[in-house]
Amino acid sequence: MSRPDDIEYQLDTLAIRTGHTRSFEGEHGEPIFLTSSFVYENAAEAAAKFSGQEPGNIYSRFTNPTVATFEKRLAALEGAERAVATSTGMAAIMAVAMSYLKMGDHVICSRAVFGSTVSLFEKYVAKFGVAVDFVDLTDLQAWKNAIKAETRLLFVESPSNPLAEIADIQGLAEIAHANGALLAIDNSFCTPVLQRPIELGADLVVYSATKYLDGQGRALGGAVVGNHKLLDEVFAYVRTTGPSMSPFNAWVFLKGLETLHLRIKAHSESAQKLAEFLNQHEKVEKVYYAGLSSHVGHAMAAKQQSAFGGIVSFEVKGGRESAWTVIDQTQFISITGNLGDTKSTITHPATTTHGKLPAEAKEIAGIREGLIRVSVGLEDIDDIIRDLSRGLDLI
Known part of the structure; x- marks a missing residue:
């Protein structure tokens, strides 16, 4: 959607119009680009795009027009600079962990999270030498007490699953930033319609698009939302390891966002x-x-x-x-x-x-x-x- 710089569209308009640039066919609905790769006019163009000297699509594992439309639309709804789509919500959380953590680092996670999130941090992320502590979601002092010199990430689900515990996102952001750590919020229950964590100080927002973003139980997907600099790492991880969103699923989520x-x-x-x-x-x-x-x-x-x-x-x-x-x-x-x-x-x-x-x-x-x-x-x-x-x- 092209727009004059002085116009600020409302959420409902962004959810329907953002991200779609019509092709030469002039289609009204967003097309699905069901292709694994993209063709170039000559070897020089291929070399320029593979090297990053020219923008453009290379391979659908990391760039695809339909997926890019979903990413742009979700970022606009979140009031963020960028989104990176993933194959599932758990893949999005793993992308955050693998992008920003290394051996010797420390994570603080709220106890009140989805069961698979607990398993991911305790069983798999810990394999790479990352220490994890779980604390009471609502107790800011507990978060402060758990901070170490090695703490790099605070991970929170708010509202929590399934007890609807509510985090003080602004308070947690202040704790994280005062100690050189990132704050990531799983916003799957609220979506950007009800809550925009970045405006409250969060660095990253994680979604299971499988839930409300789709809204009809049709497809699996996830996303990480944040600023360009932070999301460069997530994009590099997804591009390299492959937990990317399929073009068809991205199209399903685009239709879901229209009625979100x-x-x-x-x-x-x-x-x-x-x-x-x-x-x-x-x-x-x-x-x-x-x-x-x-x-x-x-x-x-x-x-x-x-x-x-x-x-x-x-x-x-x-x-x-x-x-x-x-x-x-x-x-x-x-x-x-x-x-x-x-x-x-x-x-x-x-x-x-x-x-x-x-x-x-x-x-x-x-x-x-x-x-x-x-x-x-x-x-x-x-x-x-x-x-x-x-x-x-x-x-």
Whole structure:
């Protein structure tokens, strides 16, 4: 999208128009460039592009027009200079680790993160001689106490999965920068519609595009967003090692971004209603949703986010047996570990998304046997409540 420098387009316009430069065909919709490589007019042109003396596409492992359009659009939504797309959200986190860490470095990660993120840092990143400490997401003093001379990265998921804990992003940025470290935020739950971490001081934003950026459970993908200098390292890593996004998936995500604002608004409105219903239910011990004034992170979320998102977690009385009863009695809510879909999904974190964590780690992270996570979709909220009530009424 070309635009005069004095025009600042709003989010909805950026989500639909940014990044697409029409080809000689004059297409209205973004094309999919399903090609592995690109052809040159002569040997001199090939040499110039391979050497970087001329811009242009070389090989779709690291440059592809459809992927580039997605990257430009996501960066615009985030208010950032650049984005680098990856094959999955976990590939994006690994790209951050491999781009900025080396043997002897130290990482501080919040305890409240996706189970695979814990495994990535503890089992794989640690193999390269990188030390990792996990701390309470909301305790700034704990982050300060964990800082070492070798600390290079603070990694945070906010809101956290699945308990919706809220980080003080600005406070963490100040801690990181005062000690020469980078702050990376996994913003998959909020998307740039609800929260823009770079404006709060974060250096890097990580996404599982598989979630809300797509929004319909169709494709896997991820992204790292930041400034040009930092993203040079991520691009070099992806180019060399190959966890790149496919052109077709990039096109799917482009279509997802076009409706992102509308979907996130609807997800948030329905999730708020569900959280309020569950908060009054006699069979529910606790509801984890930052939109509730009783949530410990409500004030911080209201400060950093424009709404509270579509993920509601809650603990039922009776532990695993009761939780499984609620899940098994649903008739249309999908029992699956994915989230951010137009279709509501439900899962038991202790035995699925966080199932591989040791029992002690689950307890510390608050992943108890009675915990259920619901990704509130775009079905009618009264139908969603009725579907959950079937099991709640039986326990």
